Amino acid sequence: MGEGSYGKVVKGQKLDDKRNVAIKVLKRDGEDVWRELNALRTIAVLDADLCNVVQFYECFNSMGRPCMAFEMLDLDLYQFMGTRKWAPMPCSEIRPIAKQLLVALDALASLGVVHSDVKTDNVMLVDAVNQPLRVKLIDFGLARSAVTILQGELLQAVAYRAPEIWLGLPITEAIDMWGLGCTLAFLLLGINLFPSHCEYQTVRFMVQILGQPEDRLIQAGMFSQAFFVRQFAPGRPRFRLRTPEEYFAGTGYQTTACSPFTTLSCLDQLVHIHPHHHDSELEDRKALVDLLKGMLDLDGRLRLRPHEALQHPFISMSHLRQDPRHTQYLIASQQNLEVSAVKDSIQGQMPFVAPKDSLSPDWPVAPKESLSPDWPVAPKESLSPDWPASSPKPSTEPSVYPEESPSPEEASSPEPSVARTDEDVERLVRLRCCSSFFSGKRFASAAGWE
Template sequence: MSALPNVDASGTSVPPRAAEIFVGQALLSSSSAYSVKQFIGEGCYGQVARCLNRRTNREVAVKILKTDPNSGQDTENEVSILKVISVLNPDQCNIVRFFETFQHLIYKCLVFEMLEMDLYKLIHEVGYKPMFLCAIQPIAKQLLVALDALKSLGVVHTDIKPDNVMLVNGHEIRIKLIDFGLAALASQVQPGCRVQPIGYRAPEVSLGLPFTEAIDMWGVGCVLVFLYVADNFFSVTCEYQMMRRIVELLGQPEDRLLFAGLYTEKFFMQEEAAGGMTWRLMTEEEYSFVNNTEVKQDWSFFVPPNSLDGLVNMYPKEDAEHVDRLAFVDLVKRLLDLDGDQRISPSDALQQPFITRSHLCKQSDSRECRADAEELTDPSNKSLQRFQRFSKGIKKSFFCCWSPVVDL
């Protein structure tokens, strides 16, 4: 019996719908077949599915790209960037391993190694509890190694955020950087490109200044603070609120940067001063009028401090982490430098005390100091060995039992 044609309510024949991919289906490449077990993510690009590679009998993550006429170039861009970074050792450089790309029916598919959980989901799973610095430090170090490797190839990731940093498994603090769909060669980026998500966007991008791989370091700074306070540090829904918070915490970008920005007048207004024309941040009302848009308010339990130095005293002062917090905040300050040209590089950040742990035993030669240093730095210590899964979360001992207390 022949199949009935597709018809609409009036009985008119219509083109058949694109085939949907479903659980249990096999995606066929020239080298293997991938059985779809579960859909684990979705975005504007398409879906990510947990699949079983029938040839190797191992689970992989398959990124299934939508058949959007505007997504073809993005797909080719991601594949080209993945080819550029294929010279790197994905395990040593903490970058997701890419296996192959293939066409299945109308879908473009990219196959990656299967990882455990992204950092945003991790914080969500533990009830938005801040992470201790002994767990943040190895994450920071591995991220910096990844960015140092990308910088050596002239690649800008442009989308550093907690969602794109994933734990390799639930038994150790190993992470990998994922999602190169928006990555680009630094030699090809142009001022004015709107890259990076709001809340993780470097000032030079917001202002329309030339930018380099340094924008990824700004993203790392935002990710580390996210883990430290269990919330976004800057607004993730409103560009004005993000810029206002940057000015409140870090100060206003220098006039020379503001005069050069393509988008400066979106956030700032010129005023006459004794030394000539200068800039000031718009009020909410001025921003709304000039940009014909409303200022959005973020909903959050987190009340940020008045400066980055305030991060040091957000938790009890008399504990083993206090000295470590000083080194952590020093690193964050360098990562969140308003001037991308002055921002710390990955290689220099890898030599910073919070990463090297050199500061922990400088404070004292006492046995107590040495014990604190071992507890916070040794990846073979008992605490880190007990870093295991709990109800799809991570070991509770790596998260603070108290809430941040803002020292105003």
């Protein structure tokens, strides 16, 4: 049915009830397998249908290879868009998909779980023929508890990667909202909003469309210097995006040109990116773009949360109820929304508990040692070395974003490099070993500005 770096998915059948299932056959056993099982065990308390996540049945070994059995679904959103020849999806069809995925992320957030890989490939239609807009979130291979994610970890696909991953800022559930925002933009455009084949171009288009992250975010990032460089021009931001030549000089990787949206300079332009046939569709697109602005906020702390997005006018359709001219469009949109099994009454409630007999009785429990107890914690000095000791941190969640303004001394002289121990350097190499952010000669200074 499909194959990836993790292994392959094959079709199977449960012998007790003859139900067809999708079996994920993993290439190897190890910490990744136990991490996914731990995530699946955590979300097993959710009602898979009401919370729009894939139903996990059991795990077993076959010829020495770990296997996981899930409910059989149809095709993912990327494949679905391919069947439409990549034609943009109307807002009235995007809305039920957005609502179902927001409910899924809200349920995961209530458990403190970060999916870490929200993208079109990991959203599947339940039945493209009978329930064409009914979707579920799949693939929890990268999911884990938010409190276990280290600052600087490399997560998410390139085109769906949040700014805090690029810059090396603290990681929270907000990265899933960014991934969902990019997914909805894909449905609206028929193509990724940000390029996926070149990391520099992805960041460049992010800056071009959404603006540059604030200086305090860049300053606090462990890996910001891969893409940004200091400047000391009066009245301008303290940092600017590197040129392609500077990026190559610093990382050793050439940039490639790319994206049909080279002239797109803000999200507002998405309102008129495609022709509209009715004023109601135009108003609906404006509401969707407003929702995308909240989901794609460069500051993860200010990004919309799932329960907030569920109250947005695009989801509630309050903007369509105010004008009688939108009545017909509103009725059609409500009919599309009815394909979702999610009711408004579940918003804000605690996750639904699955019946005990739905859990595999011989479910293996991940050994404690698989949770890497000796995994090094991010050194304090990597959490923005110049954070004033007297500055209070927000009480709601940890942050390493220092609120600072350049002093006359800073404007006249560059900051000294931050000293790194061998242990710090080794940690950075481990975290970024599969990334093309830095060449080996730059690992030692990856967390401090030169």
